Structures are given as C-alpha cells and as structure tokens.
Amino acid sequence: MKLLFVGAGMSGAVAGRQLAEAGHEVHIIDRRDHVGGNCHTERDGDTGVMVHVYGPHIFHTDDEGVWDYVNRFATFMPYKNRVKTTSQGAVYSLPVNLHTINQFYGKTMRPAEARAFLEEQADTSITDPQTFEDQALRFVGPDLYAAFFKGYTEKQWGCSPTDLPASILKRLPVRFNYDDNYFFHRFQGMPEHGYTALVEQMLDHPGITVQLGTDYTPGMADAYDHVFYAGPLDGYFDYKLGRLGYRTLDFEKFTEDGDYQGCAVMNYGDRDVPYTRITEHKHFSPWESHEGSVCYREFSRAAEPDDIPYYPIRMVDEKALLADYVALAEQAQGVTFVGRLGTYRYLDMDVTIREALDVADAFLAAQTEGRAMPAFAVSPL
Structure with a gap:
C-alpha cells in the first residue's frame, strides 16, 4: 500500500520504518527543513557542541523493547540527568x-x-x-x-x-535518600551522535522517501491508501472549532568559554527570575570535550498560532474542545492520528516510540483482518 506520514519526528520515523519493513511504500513529509521534530540536534558551528535545538531531550525508559529498538539505529552512551x-x-x-x-x-x-x-x-x-x-x-x-x-x-x-x-x-517524587538521578528508569542514555542521526538511520530504508519543507494539504490524501498524521489534531481540521491551548518555549542562546554553570540543567525557582532554566548543552554529551559552551535561557509562554507547540495545556476548556475534535476525527476516513500533537498529550520519547510501534502493528493486523484502521490507536481523552 502507499502510505503518507505527516511529520518526520519519532512517531513518523518509527511507524514508517516498521511499515516499510513490512513491504509498504512509505512517503514522509515535514514542514521543517530537518527530520527529528523537536528532538532535532545539530552541531554548533563555532564550538562543535551538539545542541538540542528545541530544548533538551534525555532518553529514559523501563520498556526493554523500546530500548532494544533505538539501539538498532544508534549507539547510546551512558547519561544520568542530574x-x-x-x-x-x-x-x-x-x-x-x-x-x-x-x-x-x-x-x-x-x-x-x-x-x-x-x-x-x-x-x-x-x-x-x-x-x-x-x-x-x-x-x-x-x-x-x-x-x-x-x-x-x-x-x-x-x-x-x-x-x-x-x-x-x-x-515529581520526593526521595528520602541521596539519589539525585532525575529519572528512575532502568535504561537511560543519549545517542552518541545526536537524535537527528538516530532518526536519519530509522528513515534509511529503500521503502521510505522523505520530503522536507512541505506542508500537508487535504488533497494529498487522495494519492495514498492511508494517512498517519502527527501534526496538530486541530490543525488537520483547519482549526474550525477553535485552537487547542499549548505552552511554547522561547530560547535565548548564548555562548561562553569554558564551563558556564557546571551542569546540564539549572532550574530557577524564584518567580522574579523571568526564565525557568538554563541548559548547557555540552554537558548532555559528557563523552565529548569542548573548550567553548552553548547555553539556552528558557522562557515559557502561551503559544500563538505561528509558534511551535510544546506542552498541551489540557485544562477543562481544552479537554472539552479536544472531545469535539476527537469526535470529528473518528468520523474521518483513511487517517490515523499519532504522536504528541496528533493526540494532544504530553508524551516522553519512549512512550512515543512504543505507541508508534503499536500503531504499525495495529495497521498490519487491520489489513490482515480486513478491518478499517481507527482514527486513534490510543484515545486522547
């Protein structure tokens, strides 16, 4: 079958890879000029530091199957988030x-x-x-x-x-010991060459084509047997019921010589400090050595229409609007909504990957049994 994936982040890369391996023809589009979604990493041209362009992502999971899966495509280096x-x-x-x-x-x-x-x-x-x-x-x-x-x-x-x-x-747990590892999962690490390299390896398959800098338009669906949509759920319907609420992040990038703060993440708990935290990106790759340093001051605010949506708000009003969009989605034909934006849920990377694997399995099962693929493999409500 010819399958269209909207979004070249983790959801599209994982589910697309699975279905390409099963023999389907997979075409993936993304409006940005890179793959990896918000996990995108790139080398800073001046310092050589691997920068988490849209804010830090630390891989942690108790799902051994997901851990084994990502290790197919990248070497994961030990990393503990402190x-x-x-x-x-x-x-x-x-x-x-x-x-x-x-x-x-x-x-x-x-x-x-x-x-x-x-x-x-x-x-x-x-x-x-x-x-x-x-x-x-x-x-x-x-x-x-x-x-x-x-x-x-x-x-x-x-x-x-x-x-x-x-x-x-x-x-956010309280621990009555001296363990300062932010996460408590069995498997924790960072891909040695960044998340974009990891996603590129997932997409490196003869059954997959990728087209960047491309927006989805409804007419595209006519050329495919099924669409997997990882963009904003409300955006698929052109926001006709209103916009779901998100928080977005602004980053103030600065560089320093040496070591700026001595750790990867420094939160600022006082209300009179306008930013929430400063991240120092070379500390996310402690196996590397760099003289210079790249830091981000991170500011949170309500997302406007042209902003990158980060955190779904999911308060009472948003949940009511979400229910209306879910009802619309369930009436749509030939589309399955996946990922953080497609299901309007905050998802860690390991959960995103597990759900993408499950979506691929569900699609293959539906084809075998002659059933229609549902709009959601996991309910957003």
Whole structure:
C-alpha cells in the first residue's frame, strides 16, 4: 500500500520504518527543513557542541523493547540527568531528596527522620488533593513548595498552581535518600551522535522517501491508501472549532568559554527570575570535550498560532474542545492520528516510540483482518 506520514519526528520515523519493513511504500513529509521534530540536534558551528535545538531531550525508559529498538539505529552512551535549581540564593539538587531537605533546613536527618519531619510540615488536613498546590502542601509543606515548585510552576504554566491539577506534581517524587538521578528508569542514555542521526538511520530504508519543507494539504490524501498524521489534531481540521491551548518555549542562546554553570540543567525557582532554566548543552554529551559552551535561557509562554507547540495545556476548556475534535476525527476516513500533537498529550520519547510501534502493528493486523484502521490507536481523552 502507499502510505503518507505527516511529520518526520519519532512517531513518523518509527511507524514508517516498521511499515516499510513490512513491504509498504512509505512517503514522509515535514514542514521543517530537518527530520527529528523537536528532538532535532545539530552541531554548533563555532564550538562543535551538539545542541538540542528545541530544548533538551534525555532518553529514559523501563520498556526493554523500546530500548532494544533505538539501539538498532544508534549507539547510546551512558547519561544520568542530574538537575540543579537555584532558589532563594542557594543551589540545591532536584528532585527533592535527602540532601535537598537537609541542606534546605540546615539539618542532618536520616531517611526516617526526614520522612517524619516532612510529615510535620505537611498540611495533613488535605486528604484528597485536587490541585497542584494542594498536592505540594500535603506532601512537602509550604516551605519546600515555595522554594522549589510555586514560582517555577507559575512561570512554566502561566497560571496559579491552584488552577492546575494535582496529577502534574505526581510525576515529581520526593526521595528520602541521596539519589539525585532525575529519572528512575532502568535504561537511560543519549545517542552518541545526536537524535537527528538516530532518526536519519530509522528513515534509511529503500521503502521510505522523505520530503522536507512541505506542508500537508487535504488533497494529498487522495494519492495514498492511508494517512498517519502527527501534526496538530486541530490543525488537520483547519482549526474550525477553535485552537487547542499549548505552552511554547522561547530560547535565548548564548555562548561562553569554558564551563558556564557546571551542569546540564539549572532550574530557577524564584518567580522574579523571568526564565525557568538554563541548559548547557555540552554537558548532555559528557563523552565529548569542548573548550567553548552553548547555553539556552528558557522562557515559557502561551503559544500563538505561528509558534511551535510544546506542552498541551489540557485544562477543562481544552479537554472539552479536544472531545469535539476527537469526535470529528473518528468520523474521518483513511487517517490515523499519532504522536504528541496528533493526540494532544504530553508524551516522553519512549512512550512515543512504543505507541508508534503499536500503531504499525495495529495497521498490519487491520489489513490482515480486513478491518478499517481507527482514527486513534490510543484515545486522547
């Protein structure tokens, strides 16, 4: 069959590769001039540093199948994400761990003591946290909340933490040991030559053609047996019901000689610092050595129509509009929506890859059984 993939990011590359290997003719288009989507990496011309052009991406997963899959196409180097934060005039480790707690309170507590101490600080009257702020006050208390979560969250999401669901904070654990590895997954690493090289290897197959700098138009679908759409769900329907809300990021790039901040990621928790974090990109490739350094100051704001969408907001209004778009999508013929934008969900890379593999399997099964491929392999709702 002739298949069109809209988007040359992880979703399109993985599912496209799988279906090309199964014998289908795969054509992939992307409006940008490079593959890899927001994972795109490139060498800085002045320093030689591998830069994560749209912000840092760290690969981490417990899915052994996904780990084995990406290692088919690239050598993954060991990498542990160790995040620091500057707050109230001091530098601390994140996520909040035993070192953070002892440093912040000027104590030398053991794990059990710290656990009991934080329970004393917590607002135990909150039995069913509904908001981000409720969740923080219940589990870390007002002091740690103010230092590490409140200001950062206001900058990142552009609203009060009282307006955000508690589920956002559930992804940020508190550790009662000295483990400062930001992630806790079994498999963690970085592709040795960057993510764009990884995606290029996925796309290197005789059954795949790639056309960059190309926007999708509805008439294109007529030339194909099926379309896999990884662009914005609302964009497929020309935003006729309105636009789904996203946060976007602005990057202020600067270069330095030597080592600017001594770590890959430095968050800034204070509300009066306008940026959320500074990333120093040579630290994402610690197996390399560079005299110069490339850094990004990162600013978060509401996405405008011409901005790159990063984080789906998924508040009450957006979820209602999403349900309307999902209903439209389910009535469409010959198209399956995939990936972060196509399903309006925040997805880590490993989940994106797993879902792309599953989408390819589902398509092959549907063809074998004579069934139509659904609009969504995973419901966005």
